[in-house]
Amino acid sequence: MEEENFWNNFLEQEFKKDYFKSIKKRLVDDNNSGKKIHPNPSQFFKSLELCKFETTKIVIVGQDPYHSPNTANGLAFSVGRNHKLPPSLRNIFIEIENDLAISNTSGDLSHWAKQGVMLLNTSLSVIEGNPGSHSKIGWELFTDKVVSLIQAKGNIIFMLWGNHAKQKKDLICEKNFILEAAHPSPLSASSGFFGCKHFSKANEILKSINQTTIDWHTS
DSSP: OOGGGHHHHHHHHHHTSHHHHHHHHHHHHHHHTTOOEESOGGGTTHHHHHSOGGGOOEEEEEOSOOOSTTTOOSSTTOOOTTSOOOHHHHHHHHHHHHHHOOOOOOOOOHHHHHTTEEEEESSSOEETTBTTTTTTSSHHHHHHHHHHHHHTTSSOEEEEEHHHHHGGGGGOOTTSEEEEEOOSSTTTGGGTTTTOOHHHHHHHHHHHTTOOOOOOOOO
């Protein structure tokens, strides 16, 4: 695959495969039965659109998109610029402020993605009001392939928060860096997410391998 069109070529190949045809059928069936799906289908692959393969430095693994209306925007943990911060994202910002003295108010994480931070949910869609509703329809196979392709580059930093994200650990070879912590959800943030200092640690790793650090401001 040519670097410039890497993700487009990847998607074109995956769309032809049986497992992806099955995902599409489920999405169509759910939509036809009146179920609302988030995010908008035009945003399903936003993480790949904003974070180019050749410039990816960090992967933050989420679970599934926000299931409330007008919240998910295709990037893990991210919301629209003027949207109220969800609890997990609010805790991420608390950790960044404690770690780097950076205060963020906008929940749109596009600025991170454009710098090489892949914000990847393991499921790329969800039915409104029903968390995890599309976690078994084939998205895991798709996102496993994304993780496998990125980690094959080497020197990628993976931030794995919570048990669900840590399941991706077996896909990641030793020539990468893994930072593990509890999930930033209010249910677990005090059990190992707060104080993890992943954001400063990631920048220290990037410096050590002569790569540009990430500006963790959101705007």
